[in-house]
Amino acid sequence: xxxxxxxxxxxxxxxxxxxxxxxxxxxxxxxxxxxxxxxxxxxxxxxxxxxxxxxxxxxxxxxxxxxxxxxxxxxxxxxxxxxxxxxxxxxxxxxxxxxxxxxxxxxxxxxxxxxxxxxxxxxxxxxxxxxxxxxxxxxxxxxxxxxxxxxxxxxxxxxxxxxxxxxxxxxxxxxxxxxxxxxxxxxxxxxxxx
Amino acid sequence: xxxxxxxxxxxxxxxxxxxxxxxxxxxxxxxxxxxxxxxxxxxxxxxxxxxxxxxxxxxxxxxxxxxxxxxxxxxxxxxxxxxxxxxxxxxxxxxxxxxxxxxxxxxxxxxxxxxxxxxxxxxxxxxxxxxxxxxxxxxxxxxxxx
Amino acid sequence: xxxxxxxxxxxxxxxxxxxxxxxxxxxxxxxxxxxxxxxxxxxxxxxxxxxxxxxxxxxxxxxxxxxxxxxxxxxxxxxxxxxxxxxxxxxxxxxxxxxxxxxxxxxxxxxxxxxxxxxxxxxxxxxxxxxxxxxxxxxxxxxxxxxxxxxxxxxxxxxxxxxxxxxxxxxxxxxxxxxxxxxxxxx
Numbered sequence: 001x002x003x004x005x006x007x008x009x010x011x012x013x014x015x016x017x018x019x020x021x022x023x024x025x026x027x028x029x030x031x032x033x034x035x036x037x038x039x040x041x042x043x044x045x046x047x048x049x050x051x052x053x054x055x056x057x058x059x060x061x062x063x064x065x066x067x068x069x070x071x072x073x074x075x076x077x078x079x080x081x082x083x084x085x086x087x088x089x090x091x092x093x094x095x096x097x098x099x100x101x102x103x104x105x106x107x108x109x110x111x112x113x114x115x116x117x118x119x120x121x122x123x124x125x126x127x128x129x130x131x132x133x134x135x136x137x138x139x140x141x142x143x144x145x146x147x148x149x150x151x152x153x154x155x156x157x158x159x160x161x162x163x164x165x166x167x168x169x170x171x172x173x174x175x176x177x178x179x180x181x182x183x184x185x186x187x188x189x190x191x192x193x194x
Numbered sequence: 195x196x197x198x199x200x201x202x203x204x205x206x207x208x209x210x211x212x213x214x215x216x217x218x219x220x221x222x223x224x225x226x227x228x229x230x231x232x233x234x235x236x237x238x239x240x241x242x243x244x245x246x247x248x249x250x251x252x253x254x255x256x257x258x259x260x261x262x263x264x265x266x267x268x269x270x271x272x273x274x275x276x277x278x279x280x281x282x283x284x285x286x287x288x289x290x291x292x293x294x295x296x297x298x299x300x301x302x303x304x305x306x307x308x309x310x311x312x313x314x315x316x317x318x319x320x321x322x323x324x325x326x327x328x329x330x331x332x333x334x335x336x337x338x339x340x
Numbered sequence: 341x342x343x344x345x346x347x348x349x350x351x352x353x354x355x356x357x358x359x360x361x362x363x364x365x366x367x368x369x370x371x372x373x374x375x376x377x378x379x380x381x382x383x384x385x386x387x388x389x390x391x392x393x394x395x396x397x398x399x400x401x402x403x404x405x406x407x408x409x410x411x412x413x414x415x416x417x418x419x420x421x422x423x424x425x426x427x428x429x430x431x432x433x434x435x436x437x438x439x440x441x442x443x444x445x446x447x448x449x450x451x452x453x454x455x456x457x458x459x460x461x462x463x464x465x466x467x468x469x470x471x472x473x474x475x476x477x478x479x480x481x482x483x484x485x486x487x488x489x490x491x492x493x494x495x496x497x498x499x500x501x502x503x504x505x506x507x508x509x510x511x512x513x514x515x516x517x518x519x520x521x522x523x524x525x526x527x
Contacts, residue, residue: 032449035424035425035426035451035452036424037426037427038424038427038428039427039428039429040427041425041427041450041481042479042503044421044423044424044453044455045477045479045503045508046508087408088407088408088409090410093390093393093394093410093417094394094397095394097406097407143406144406145401145406145407147401147407149398159398161401163406166423166424166452168421250413250414251462251463254414254415254462257460258460258474261474262369262373262376262377263366263367264366264502266456269409270414271411272411272414273413283366284366284500287497287498287499311363311367313363318363322364323364323367324367326364326367326368327367329368329369330367330368330369
């Protein structure tokens with residue numbers, strides 16, 4: 001008798017419902033649910049949001065000047081105005097990179113140690129303490145990179161990219177604001193790059 | 195009455211003294227910054243000299259061989275000839291090996307390469323580890339000759 | 341009976357095999373090293389190493405990476421991007437395990453990943469007219485929290501994965517090749 005009822009029970013509908021239950025029953029923590037979900041996390045390696053024309057246009061500007069040093073200084077001072085801490089500065093290659101923490105939402109208690117967290121070293125190896133502290137506040141981290149390249153004999157191309165909360169910043173707005181401040185610092189008008 | 199107070203007082207004193215005892219910091223060992231015997235023994239294992247003139251090429255060779263070995267390069271400093279890298283002791287992701295390599299030019303035609311490997315927080319004193327590392331390094335240094 | 345089987349199965353899956361690799365082994369080249377090196381390396385006929393480095397930084401920026409470390413004197417560049425590592429499949433698996441183990445086993449899932457690219461350029465000959473570019477993609481993944489019976493597994497468990505997919509390297513070098521107007525030769 002039992003096998004027959006089981007066979008009846010195992011219809012696609014019930015199996016689907018069981019899977020859905022399996023999914024929902026877990027109850028994600030609020031922190032978890034804020035991360036984007038996907039089928040294959042390795043796809044992120046190749047994903048590049050800047051393929052969208054709108055964002056790409058906003059991220060890049062051409063300036064009619066060849067003074068690299070002045071451009072560097074202007075970008076650094078603009079970043080400082082935005083409270084970025086400049087971490088990487090390579091004048092020869094034309095790369096400037098920095099990060100900052102913003103208070104986008106109310107904090108759940110301050111943890112000063114996480115600001116010192118350097119994830120590029122293979123963790124401050126606390127083997128027995130899986131310190132979740134640093135990750136909890138990843139929502140506040142903004143990373144910003146600017147590259148400067150010469151184009152032709154008379155122009156410098158500045159390309160910016162920003163990352164916030166585990167995603168590239170795809171909205172053209174922030175980039176436009178950055179370039180507005182940069183133009184003021186330079187007393188030069190930036191042109192869009194085709 | 196006084197007996198009880200005595201006992202309570204005695205207990206408080208006892209507990210207090212125990213707690214206080216825990217608060218004293220340990221004495222700084224005299225040889226905190228002195229090399230240990232074990233360290234002196236392995237120093238010769240950790241160092242090799244190469245008849246190479248180009249220090250910059252040697253540093254790049256060190257980075258290339260570390261990449262071959264699956265290490266993540268953390269820091270590279272040209273003026274000081276320093277490369278720092280680390281990797282997990284796969285398949286176990288709890289243990290980490292970190293390695294610091296320095297490249298120093300002794301004379302115009304000779305340079306010294308020293309590698310310090312650390313397993314979690316203990317320096318590695320197994321000579322085979324350094325032999326293996328220098329074997330892979332040699333492969334990488336002389337791969338691009340000519 | 342079933343419970344024991346589930347227990348054993350879940351234990352095996354959770355703890356994995358905590359094998360201990362000798363440090364000496366970890367500093368040895370393996371048989372696959374030449375294959376990986378070939379996949380990760382290309383050479384370009386140019387004396388201009390800085391141009392290659394700067395173009396690589398631009399290509400990585402296009403892919404959403406943020407440059408973290410740059411030491412042009414030794415031709416070293418490291419760029420990273422942090423993204424979500426959640427996967428639907430892992431949640432389905434976790435839910436099924438939860439049901440099968442009758443509520444005793446809650447597997448940690450991947451949560452946060454840091455994808456990194458370490459790039460190095462080297463001159464291939466004395467005259468420095470040929471430059472070798474080698475890039476290694478890897479990712480570090482941090483897991484969420486979990487529960488095994490009464491034991492709480494705190495979040496933050498990590499594992500690292502070297503990316504061994506040849507297509508990614510091919511596409512990177514295709515982009516770099518286009519950016520410098522030079523052909524990328526395999527070694």
